[in-house]
Amino acid sequence: MEKFYYLDNAATTKVFEEVFNLMKQNNDELFYNPSASYSKALSAKKVLNDARKQLSNLLKATAGKFYFTSSATESNNTVFEGIHLRVGDEVLISKGEHPSVYNAAHRLEKKGIIVKDINLTENGLVDENHLTSLLTDKVKLVSIIHVSNETGAINDIKKLVKLVKTFNSKTIFHSDGVQAFGKIKVNLQDLGVDLYTVSAHKIYAPRGIAGLYVKTGVVIDSFIVGGGQEDNFRSSTENVAGAIAFAYSASKVLSEIDKNFDTVLTLKNEFLNKLKNSNINEFLKVNSNETNSPYILSLSFSKIKGEVLMYALEQDSIYVSTGSACSSKKAGNRILEAMGVSQDDVIGSLRVSFSPYFEYDLDYIVECFEKNVLRFEKNVNVKK
Numbered sequence: 570m571e572k573f574y575y576l577d578n579a580a581t582t583k584v585f586e587e588v589f590n591l592m593k594q595n596n597d598e599l600f601y602n603p604s605a606s607y608s609k610a611l612s613a614k615k616v617l618n619d620a621r622k623q624l625s626n627l628l629k630a631t632a633g634k635f636y637f638t639s640s641a642t643e644s645n646n647t648v649f650e651g652i653h654l655r656v657g658d659e660v661l662i663s664k665g666e667h668p669s670v671y672n673a674a675h676r677l678e679k680k681g682i683i684v685k686d687i688n689l690t691e692n693g694l695v696d697e698n699h700l701t702s703l704l705t706d707k708v709k710l711v712s713i714i715h716v717s718n719e720t721g722a723i724n725d726i727k728k729l730v731k732l733v734k735t736f737n738s739k740t741i742f743h744s745d746g747v748q749a750f751g752k753i754k755v756n757l758q759d760l761g762v763d764l765y766t767v768s769a770h771k772i773y774a775p776r777g778i779a780g781l782y783v784k785t786g787v788v789i790d791s792f793i794v795g796g797g798q799e800d801n802f803r804s805s806t807e808n809v810a811g812a813i814a815f816a817y818s819a820s821k822v823l824s825e826i827d828k829n830f831d832t833v834l835t836l837k838n839e840f841l842n843k844l845k846n847s848n849i850n851e852f853l854k855v856n857s858n859e860t861n862s863p864y865i866l867s868l869s870f871s872k873i874k875g876e877v878l879m880y881a882l883e884q885d886s887i888y889v890s891t892g893s894a895c896s897s898k899k900a901g902n903r904i905l906e907a908m909g910v911s912q913d914d915v916i917g918s919l920r921v922s923f924s925p926y927f928e929y930d931l932d933y934i935v936e937c938f939e940k941n942v943l944r945f946e947k948n949v950n951v952k953k
Contacts, residue, residue: 573886574929578771579718579748579865579922580890584814585773591817592775592810603807604798617809620816624780627819628767629756633784636802637812641747641768642669643792644781645712647803648743648764649673651789652710656681659707663687663695663724664907665717670745671903674712687713689907692858693722695729704736711740715755716748719904719920720857721865723753730761741787747771751822752830752864763787769811773926774818778811829925834863836923836931841866843935849942854914856905866921867905869914873945879919881945885937890920 575583595616601607603614617637625635638644646669654660654677662674664686674684685703688696695713711733716723730742743764749755751772757765765782769775783789783802795804822829844853849870856867870878875891882889891902905915923929 571886573888574934575888575927576921576923576929576934577888577890578924578927579920581770581776582773582924583926584770584775585818585821588774588814588818592814595810595813599809603809604796613809617807617812620809620812623816624767624819625782627816627823628750628765628782629758630765630782631758633757633782633787634800636781636783636799637807638779638781638803639777639805639808641667641745641766641779644766644768644779645669645745646673647781647789647792648710648712648766649677650792652741653788653790654680654682654709657683657707658709659683659685659703659705661685661687661700661703661708661711663713664689665693665695665719665722665904666712666714667718667745667747670712670714683707689904691909693717693720693856693861693904693908695724697729697732700729701732701736704733704740706737708733708737708740710743712743712745714748715744715746716753716862716865717904718748718865719902720867720908721748721861721863722857723749723860723862726760726762734761748862748865751819751826752862754826757782764789769815769818772818772822774814775811778808778815780815825925830863832925833923836929837863837866840921840923840929840931840935843931844868844938847935847939849939849946852942852946854910856908856910856914856918864922866923867918868921869910869918870942871913871917873917873942875917875919877945878917878941881941882937885941887934887937890922891918 599613601610601613603610603617621635660674678684688699690696713724713729715726726744733740733742741763744762745766747768750767763784768779793804798804798807852870854869879889879891902915
């Protein structure tokens with residue numbers, strides 16, 4: 570098999586081999602529809618709810634219920650479509666949100682809901698002063714991402730929840746925790762959120778399974794209606810194999826969370842040090858900082874299109890991205906722009922995201938960065 574270096578783990582992760590075995594076992598022994606009434610189906614239902622309980626415990630989600638969905642996008646859309654909002658109500662989201670939050674929120678404007686964007690600081694964090702200035706009695710819902718999918722910036726969700734709830738205890742607070750869960754420690758009881766989104770395929774489980782935590786007392790309508798599965802919260806035949814896989818992967822990565830964090834932090838720092846000591850340091854701008862999650866690193870190379878560099882690195886079997894896979898087909902980068910990153914650096918941006926379960930030849934990777942950046946930089950200068 571060809572050697573390659575996968576540096577786009579923020580987009581998706583490779584499923585653990587043992588997870589496939591668990592899913593096959595489920596398919597062989599408990600493939601039954603858990604909503605049926607006979608004993609085999611009831612056994613499948615028990616397995617599903619055991620996985621739900623396991624994930625709830627891992628999230629410390631003791632004050633509410635964990636519901637399975639098909640994706641984080643569905644979970645986030647459920648929040649904005651399911652919360653009871655009236656014409657004139659206000660919703661606050663940060664400018665750093667994933668498209669599944671940002672677009673779902675702004676779609677509410679067609680219904681007469683007022684949606685306001687909270688500014689970011691130059692470090693990619695929510696501007697707390699701007700958030701405070703936007704809080705009014707009309708604000709019914711606030712949604713702020715836990716860890717930025719573009720830069721790895723970690724918002725202090727506990728502090729932000731307290732800020733919002735102190736102004737109005739009835740305001741609902743949602744956080745997209747997709748890039749947080751399994752990578753940094755998450756305790757929903759401590760954070761105090763009303764709603765929290767997580768996803769399986771970011772932590773070595775398959776696509777097609779995710780979840781939404783809903784705090785007891787929060788009223789949210791079903792987004793997908795039908796047979797009344799998930800206690801009438803989300804209709805559709807339950808993905809039992811996916812739920813088992815999600816719970817297993819989450820348990821595994823959380824049992825190794827400190828070791829994994831240190832591994833990825835070391836990788837990120839060594840990679841950056843090698844880049845800064847290379848011949849392309851003068852063209853390099855780092856959009857992430859040392860307080861961010863080490864799992865995500867945003868870089869820019871001046872005068873070079875990130876997309877061009879990404880394709881060039883692919884020829885060297887190095888896989889990076891130009892940002893969130895869910896927004897990669899759109900020009901620019903809304904989040905970097907909100908941070909005040911120059912247009913040249915936005916155009917030249919790349920996202921590098923490491924995994925503790927891959928091996929990386931950093932010398933080779935930096936050598937390929939250096940080779941391609943210098944080649945493109947030379948072409949730019951020649952054209953001048």
